[in-house]
Amino acid sequence: MWQEILVPMLAGLIFGSLVGSFNHWLVWSALKKVEASNSPIAKNNKILGRYLIRLFVDFLAMATFLLHRDVYALLGTALGLTLIGKVLSIKYSLIKRR
Numbered sequence: 001m002w003q004e005i006l007v008p009m010l011a012g013l014i015f016g017s018l019v020g021s022f023n024h025w026l027v028w029s030a031l032k033k034v035e036a037s038n039s040p041i042a043k044n045n046k047i048l049g050r051y052l053i054r055l056f057v058d059f060l061a062m063a064t065f066l067l068h069r070d071v072y073a074l075l076g077t078a079l080g081l082t083l084i085g086k087v088l089s090i091k092y093s094l095i096k097r098r
Contacts, residue, residue, distance in 0.1 A: 008073035012065055016080020019061040023054045023081075024088055 030050040034043045058081060065073040 005072050008070050009076040012070075012073040012076025012078075013080040013083075014076075015065075016061065016077040016082075017084050018080075019057060019077075020081045020084025023057060024084060026050045026054055026057075 027047075027050050030046050034046050037043050037046070061077055061081065062074065065077050
């Protein structure tokens, strides 16, 4: 009984964490490229483009498990997407750089 819940939940959590990490990389690489640009409009366009890509990737990740109609996998995916964001925000805001 518990395997029917735990296995899809863990699969969703792993998948959501991977997608969340990819989302973080998308924004981080855009911010690195924006530092070299002088135009504020180019900076805004680059960051906006990356956030739109992130939104689309998140939608696809959630839709993938939603199409399978597995609630536990969907919850695991949402948890993985959220968890990576929270962990990285703590990493960059609370832990002092040396």
